[in-house]
Amino acid sequence: MPKNSETITTKECHDCGQSGKLFIKWVCPEWCSINHGVLLCDECCSVHLSLGRHISQIKSFKRSYWPPNQLNLIHELSSNGANLVWEYGLLDPQNKVPRKKPSAKDALPIKADFIRTKYQQMAYINRLKDETNGTFEDLHLQLHSIARTDNVVTCLRFLSQGADPNFKNPETGTSSVHVAASRGQQNQIELLCIFGGDPAAVDSSGMSPEEHARINGYFDL
Structure with missing residues (x-):
């Protein structure tokens, strides 16, 4: 059980709204998809597991070991609207x-x-309107820019749209992981690495x- 698990405040499954269970000082679903930043009940978790780890990376708050940095990331994502990244289209009448x-x-x-449509087909994300090479390069550069901030939900949105965490800025030769590290953004580093950042x-x-x-004074990353 993570020591600072009381920081998780979401009380319902992000996929069906099932109420969470009581774990010591807090109430939330037992399961989490760490690459989506969503919390899950037992039934929805079983579907996520059937999709495979390449689609959804599942961990248990009750049974798994949680490094503090990873738990902090999940707290930030689940508490600040990460689920809306995957359900954007539910609010779009078109x-x-x-x-x-x-x-x-x-x-x-x-x-x-619903879960297969949401995560396997990614049918509800806010897709790029014009999937040209130039557009995707702009998206990679936007990921660079957001990696220097603490806005992990926007970073997640760019990654869901196809931004490459290993894309190197043509001018500096740095990836988004370099940028996040230079600004001491631990949550961004965790998220970028979950999506394959090196x-x-x-x-x-x-x-x-x-x-x-x-060299920028961040010795504990």
């Missing part, structure tokens, strides 16, 4: 995908259909993200 979200009382097949990559000067952190 989205032609069925928009009915299941309730806790719905049968498992109904929940499963913490050992070197920039055009041969410097790693860890070295960028140290």
Whole structure:
């Protein structure tokens, strides 16, 4: 059980609204998809597990070991609207995908259909309108810019749209992980690495993200 788990304040499953369980000082669902930043009840978790780890990376608040940095990231994501990244289209009247979200009382097949549509097909994310090379390069550069801030939900949105955490800025040779490390943004580093960011990559000067952190006074990353 994570020591600072009382910081998790979400009380319901993000996929069906099932009320959470009491774990010591806090109430929330037992499960979490760490690459989506959402909390899950037992039934919805079973569907996520069936999708495979390449789609949803599941951890238990009750049974798994949680490094403090990872728990802090999940707290920030789940408390600041990460679920809206994956359900953006539910609020868009022009989205032609069925928009009915299941309730806790719905049968498992109904929940499963919604979860597969939401995460496997990613049918509700705010997709780029013009998927040209230039547009994607702009998206990669936007990821660079947001990585220097503490706005992990916007970072998650860019990653969901296809931003590459290992894309290197043509001018500096740095990746988003380098940028986050140079600004001491631990949550951003955690999120970028979950999406495949390389913490050992070197920039055009041969410097790693860890070295960028140290020269800027961040010795505990």
